[in-house]
Amino acid sequence: KFNLNTREIGKEIKYFDTIDSTNTYSKTIALEVPHGTIVMSDEQVGGRGRLGRNWSSPKGEGIWMSLILKPGIPPNEGMKVSHIAAAAVCKGIREITGLEALVKWPNDIVINGKKVCGILTEVAGELNEIHYLIVGIGINVNNIDFPTELEEKASSLLIEGKKKYDRKELIVKIISIFEKFYDSFIKEGSLEEVLRLCRQYSALIGREVVIIKGGSQEAAKVLGMTDEGFLEVELSDGRIEHIFSGEVSVRGQ
Ligand code: BT5
Known part of the structure; x- marks a missing residue:
């Protein structure tokens, strides 16, 4: 149970103990569920990154979720929603943990140079309008062990902050920030705050x-x-x- 004080996003949450991928599943239900539905799972056995890469999603340790959104925008604007998600995750992590999370353009959040979050945005639609957009967010919260090939480049909030964090508290914070940014983009066309955050907390600018x-x-x-x-x-x-x-x-x- 979540106490999301949001207007639309997360009004409906589909929760799984285990799933192949919340993004893959979201695609199968996207047309039938309301805008703002969230799919999350305690574990993913087929978690995906971009370009067919894997996303390691062990049980009980991370936030593995997908937001199903139906904005009336052209498909080429979809990437902006990905930036909104990155800014929201970065700000949410900073507010809850005090850790110096940075946005590594276009879709990663890093702490001390290591990746703690990846975002996978997938768009379905036609030339002029998006049918739906799936924003998949994976955050390493309390993970300790990573597959050897990830040890050098991945980390978690637990490893960086040296304490465990409440996943629910993080989700509530991130979703409410996301909705605020999303609303001002959709209603006023404004990305001002999102761009300000992506620039202020950029892991790349100047490098x-x-x-x-x-x-x-x-x-x-x-x-x-x-x-x-x-x-x-x-x-x-x-x-x-x-x-x-x-x-x-x-x-x-
Ligand atoms: C991403 O892809 O970073 C997007 C990851 C999105 C995951 C979420 S979880 C919920 C939803 N459902 C899904 O199936 N996916 C989304 P990309 O930029 O391609 O990065 C993938 C690369 O990150 C891999 O090739 C590994 O090198 C590395 N990696 C894999 N698992 C990781 C992890 N848990 N933490 C940090 N790095 C990881």
Whole structure:
């Protein structure tokens, strides 16, 4: 049971002990459930990242949830909702734990350079309008052990804060911040607060990075984030480029 004091988001919550992936399941019910429905599970056995990658989702230790949203916006605006989620998770984690969570564009939250949260936004729709949008949020809360290949790059709130955190309290906080940001985007078209947070708490702005595109890599310096949510970088030959998706890794990390 959750005491969500939200207007629409999370009015209906579908809770599972175990599931393959909350995003995959959400797709199968999205057209039948109300806007704002949340699917969460204590464990995922087929948790997904982007591009078919895996998302480790052990039982009882994290927040593995998907928000089913039906905004009347064009599909190419969907990424903005992903930024809204990143800003909400970053702010929520900071308020509850006091830890210095940063947004690693486009969809990760990191603490001390390690990933504690990933966001997977999937859009279904036509040229002009989204039918639904699924925002999958995975947060490592009380995880201690990671698969060996993740040890170097992943962490949890427990590891960074050296104490256990109440998952319910985090969910309530994050969802209520998310709804506030989402409402002002949908009703007023404003992303002001979200962009301010993504810039203020950026893990990338001002850093030397490597941009990975397909098979090739290019060194760059991150200058900022545009109002559309693109990453603005300066390449080594001085050209300025706006990147709208993809992989960016901080050099030396
Ligand atoms: C993501 O993908 O970061 C998006 C993750 C979204 C997970 C949520 S959980 C609820 C919902 N249901 C789902 O099935 N998914 C969503 P990406 O940027 O592609 O990062 C994936 C990479 O992160 C993997 O290849 C690993 O290197 C790493 N990784 C896997 N599990 C991790 C974890 N628990 N913590 C940190 N890093 C992890």
